[in-house]
Amino acid sequence: MEPPPSPCLWQDAASGGSWVLTPYIRADLDVVEANLRRMQARFDALGIRLRPHVKTHKLPRLALRQVELGAVGVTCQKLTEAEVMVDAGVGDVLLSYNMMGEERLRRLAHLRGRCRLTVVADSLPVIEGLAWAASVPAPRGGADPGPLPVLVDGDTGYGRTGVSSPAEAVALAREIASRPGLRFAGLFTYPNLPTTRPWLLQALGGLAAAGLPAEVVSSGGTPGAAHAHEVPEVTEYRPGTYVFNDRMMVDRGAAALSDCALRVVSTVVSAHPPARVIVDAGSKALTSDLLRGSVEDGYGLIVEYPEARIHRLSEEHGHCDFSACDRLPAVGEVVTIVPNHVCPVVNLFDRVALFRGGSLQEVVPVAARGCSQ
Amino acid sequence: MEPPPSPCLWQDAASGGSWVLTPYIRADLDVVEANLRRMQARFDALGIRLRPHVKTHKLPRLALRQVELGAVGVTCQKLTEAEVMVDAGVGDVLLSYNMMGEERLRRLAHLRGRCRLTVVADSLPVIEGLAWAASVPAPRGGADPGPLPVLVDGDTGYGRTGVSSPAEAVALAREIASRPGLRFAGLFTYPNLPTTRPWLLQALGGLAAAGLPAEVVSSGGTPGAAHAHEVPEVTEYRPGTYVFNDRMMVDRGAAALSDCALRVVSTVVSAHPPARVIVDAGSKALTSDLLRGSVEDGYGLIVEYPEARIHRLSEEHGHCDFSACDRLPAVGEVVTIVPNHVCPVVNLFDRVALFRGGSLQEVVPVAARGCSQ
Numbered sequence: 001m002e003p004p005p006s007p008c009l010w011q012d013a014a015s016g017g018s019w020v021l022t023p024y025i026r027a028d029l030d031v032v033e034a035n036l037r038r039m040q041a042r043f044d045a046l047g048i049r050l051r052p053h054v055k056t057h058k059l060p061r062l063a064l065r066q067v068e069l070g071a072v073g074v075t076c077q078k079l080t081e082a083e084v085m086v087d088a089g090v091g092d093v094l095l096s097y098n099m100m101g102e103e104r105l106r107r108l109a110h111l112r113g114r115c116r117l118t119v120v121a122d123s124l125p126v127i128e129g130l131a132w133a134a135s136v137p138a139p140r141g142g143a144d145p146g147p148l149p150v151l152v153d154g155d156t157g158y159g160r161t162g163v164s165s166p167a168e169a170v171a172l173a174r175e176i177a178s179r180p181g182l183r184f185a186g187l188f189t190y191p192n193l194p195t196t197r198p199w200l201l202q203a204l205g206g207l208a209a210a211g212l213p214a215e216v217v218s219s220g221g222t223p224g225a226a227h228a229h230e231v232p233e234v235t236e237y238r239p240g241t242y243v244f245n246d247r248m249m250v251d252r253g254a255a256a257l258s259d260c261a262l263r264v265v266s267t268v269v270s271a272h273p274p275a276r277v278i279v280d281a282g283s284k285a286l287t288s289d290l291l292r293g294s295v296e297d298g299y300g301l302i303v304e305y306p307e308a309r310i311h312r313l314s315e316e317h318g319h320c321d322f323s324a325c326d327r328l329p330a331v332g333e334v335v336t337i338v339p340n341h342v343c344p345v346v347n348l349f350d351r352v353a354l355f356r357g358g359s360l361q362e363v364v365p366v367a368a369r370g371c372s373q
Numbered sequence: 374m375e376p377p378p379s380p381c382l383w384q385d386a387a388s389g390g391s392w393v394l395t396p397y398i399r400a401d402l403d404v405v406e407a408n409l410r411r412m413q414a415r416f417d418a419l420g421i422r423l424r425p426h427v428k429t430h431k432l433p434r435l436a437l438r439q440v441e442l443g444a445v446g447v448t449c450q451k452l453t454e455a456e457v458m459v460d461a462g463v464g465d466v467l468l469s470y471n472m473m474g475e476e477r478l479r480r481l482a483h484l485r486g487r488c489r490l491t492v493v494a495d496s497l498p499v500i501e502g503l504a505w506a507a508s509v510p511a512p513r514g515g516a517d518p519g520p521l522p523v524l525v526d527g528d529t530g531y532g533r534t535g536v537s538s539p540a541e542a543v544a545l546a547r548e549i550a551s552r553p554g555l556r557f558a559g560l561f562t563y564p565n566l567p568t569t570r571p572w573l574l575q576a577l578g579g580l581a582a583a584g585l586p587a588e589v590v591s592s593g594g595t596p597g598a599a600h601a602h603e604v605p606e607v608t609e610y611r612p613g614t615y616v617f618n619d620r621m622m623v624d625r626g627a628a629a630l631s632d633c634a635l636r637v638v639s640t641v642v643s644a645h646p647p648a649r650v651i652v653d654a655g656s657k658a659l660t661s662d663l664l665r666g667s668v669e670d671g672y673g674l675i676v677e678y679p680e681a682r683i684h685r686l687s688e689e690h691g692h693c694d695f696s697a698c699d700r701l702p703a704v705g706e707v708v709t710i711v712p713n714h715v716c717p718v719v720n721l722f723d724r725v726a727l728f729r730g731g732s733l734q735e736v737v738p739v740a741a742r743g744c745s746q
Binding site for chain 1: 374375376377392394395396397429450451452470471473474475476477478495496498499501502504505508528532533534535536537566635640642643644645646649651653655656658659660661662663665668687689690692696703704705716717721722725742745746
């Protein structure tokens with residue numbers, strides 16, 4: 001009896017010798033390289049330092065490549081992500097999240113001895129914790145890393161973290177500067193909004209008057225990267241999604257579909273007339289993230305059937321409507337899906353298949369997957 | 374200097390000796406045990422075999438406990454989940470997903486030698502693949518497991534997988550019965566809907582006329598469990614979510630809040646007047662799954678602040694509105710969140726902290742996390 005056709009990817013012996021079953025993720029390294037170079041060139045031209053966010057790729061090799069191409073370092077949201085990147089040789093990290101809790105701060109203190117580390121704060125309790133971390137002696141007589149640089153996180157309109165007003169930013173900068181283990185290093189915000197520049201100008205004015213110059217002004221976001229020059233006070237920029245891009249970036253005009261480097265590879269497991277098709281990528285592969293908060297555009301784009309709509313997700317099923325297509329796919333057919341939001345998709349997979357020139361190069365672990373701590 | 378208060382959980386040396394940082398998940402085993410016993414007693418009283426779905430807990434120890442309490446075996450959606458459960462000693466598995474692709478079917482053939490395995494099919498290509506798998510010789514002269522039992526998956530109204538009509542179910546049953554390596558074992562559907570019983574009755578009539586009796590009629594779903602008696606033709610039932618429950622189950626009247634055994638433990642990392650509060654559980658901890666498809670009810674229930682609303686998620690931030698609360702939480706405060714949909718939340722964490730009688734018992738790996746293949 002003939003074996004059935006296989007929708008699996010064979011990983012050769014050199015890379016571990018195993019099969020990769022659908023659903024899996026694949027990244028096109030040629031597209032990645034073009035995305036990295038384009039963004040680096042843009043910020044080089046603006047004279048703004050690039051500090052890419054690793055939250056999208058979660059891969060040490062891409063973080064190192066970003067630095068190789070000119071990035072000043074990387075941005076990590078969580079401590080555990082930063083530990084993975086520093087273990088792999090990344091030497092300069094901005095931890096863009098309020099760090100708190102004894103154990104986390106102990107590990108942060110340890111990490112300081114292994115890389116150039118900058119942190120953020122938006123309240124007094126966070127500053128107090130950081131001051132405590134800075135007081136933890138270097139392990140086994142390691143070199144004193146000096147005062148810990150802290151950026152004040154300001155909410156310039158997005159409504160997430162950050163102090164509410166420029167005056168509060170100045171007050172926190174004073175608190176940081178008053179602690180011997182800490183050094184006030186500048187301002188931090190996300191993303192650039194129409195309200196961002198006036199906010200920053202007011203804060204920078206207050207800081208100058210207080211004798212606390214902001215060495216760094218950090219902002220971020222792939223969608224706003226093309227307009228980064230509109231806030232010339234920004235000295236560092238932290239885009240993340242641009243490495244892979246996704247439907248959201250295409251929808252916001254920040255990327256073309258051909259710039260989307262990552263796809264979820266999935267098998268059609270059921271197809272019934274008139275148009276009921278099920279693929280093996282559900283919410284455990286695509287996430288429930290929507291485009292513009294509406295289910296209208298579905299949960300991803302099936303590249304081979306752009307008229308199809310993934311209208312609903314079960315955990316392991318993508319429910320597709322093929323009414324607008326001229327034929328149903330065959331059961332067993334393999335399709336590739338550009339996700340709505342690529343960052344949490346990468347977080348769902350233990351491994352990623354890396355392609356170059358159309359050929360599989362290697363299947364590698366998503367080293368910082370699950371690092372939400 | 375005093376260390377700051379710690380929102381971390383200490384895992385003692387016996388269980389691996391490490392800290393568990395927020396966000397993490399904790400399950401209350403007393404609530405779990407009551408949930409398991411209640412569901413088993415319900416189906417024992419109905420004379421319907423219980424075959425719980427492991428997709429919710431993903432924990433071998435709970436699968437084994439379900440069997441110990443009277444379940445006939447377990448249900449797994451994907452092959453890799455089934456492999457984890459069989460490795461841990463589960464002896465009877467229904468693989469409730471169309472299995473296809475050479476490598477997957479080879480592994481399925483191997484799995485047959487290690488447990489009592491039943492599979493499903495809703496099309497001829499799937500049956501052909503299963504027939505091929507059944508023809509793969511048992512490894513190293515192991516015992517012949519006999520013909521592979523196959524259930525025909527019927528779409529009785531939900532619109533996911535399954536043949537469209539009872540007549541097609543009968544036709545596929547004939548195809549299965551005609552293949553020497555396979556055995557037609559019955560019908561499979563999900564969930565019980567008002568259209569389910571008429572559909573099943575028609576299919577069962579057709580099967581009887583064709584001399585193909587359905588030994589098993591399998592349905593599932595926690596929300597429908599209380600009404601399982603309304604489809605007396607069902608012989609096996611596959612609830613999954615009931616082990617932990619979640620806000621969706623409470624919303625659908627299938628559970629009380631006190632039956633929700635799993636919570637996401639999270640730290641308040643930012644809190645600014647009037648009501649802007651950020652917790653460290655974002656979409657990488659809570660998923661973007663909504664209640665009734667609307668953001669109105671938010672992304673989870675903060676147990677300590679039931680009036681607060683998690684109105685938006687970033688990957689690592691839960692954006693909370695505390696307007697309806699009489700106070701803001703302190704920065705550094707630890708809160709516990711009942712998720713909207715618990716199954717994909719468990720899939721996001723490498724480990725789960727198990728509590729009994731209010732005390733930490735053990736922190737164990739989520740063994741079938743990420744098993745979407």
